[in-house]
Amino acid sequence: MASQANPAEVLRICPQALHARMTDGEAVVxxxxxxxxxxxxxxxxxxxxxxxxxxxxxxxxxxxxREILLALY
Incomplete structure (x- = not known):
């Protein structure tokens, strides 16, 4: 799961997956x-x-x- 990833790790995520995480209440900035x-x-x-x-x-x-998922776009 991305929120538990190494802080230096960069993950790619599609818009639909990001939307699902945000809708599910995952902390995302x-x-x-x-x-x-x-x-x-x-x-x-x-x-x-x-x-x-x-x-x-x-x-x-x-x-x-540093403790939550950052979604750069």
């Missing part, structure tokens, strides 16, 4: 890694999404929770 321009072009996001542009992931890694 969706993270929108799109640029500002991309978000303006398509201003849709998952519920409770945190916006963190991909260019800032390394600098902001310390602010991300």
């Amino acid at each position: 969706p993270i929108d890694v799109r640029t500002t321009d991309a978000r303006l072009f398509l201003p849709v996001q998952l519920p409770n999404t945190r916006w963190l542009p991909i260019a800032e992931i390394v600098q902001q890694a310390h602010t991300l929770p």
Whole structure:
């Protein structure tokens, strides 16, 4: 199960599986890694999404929770 994965492990998950996990109540933090321009072009996001542009992931890694599944999209 992904929530028990090694913190350094990267898993791929399809949108349907992510939706199922979120619907089942699994703790998931969706993270929108799109640029500002991309978000303006398509201003849709998952519920409770945190916006963190991909260019800032390394600098902001310390602010991300480590005990739950992070879903970057």
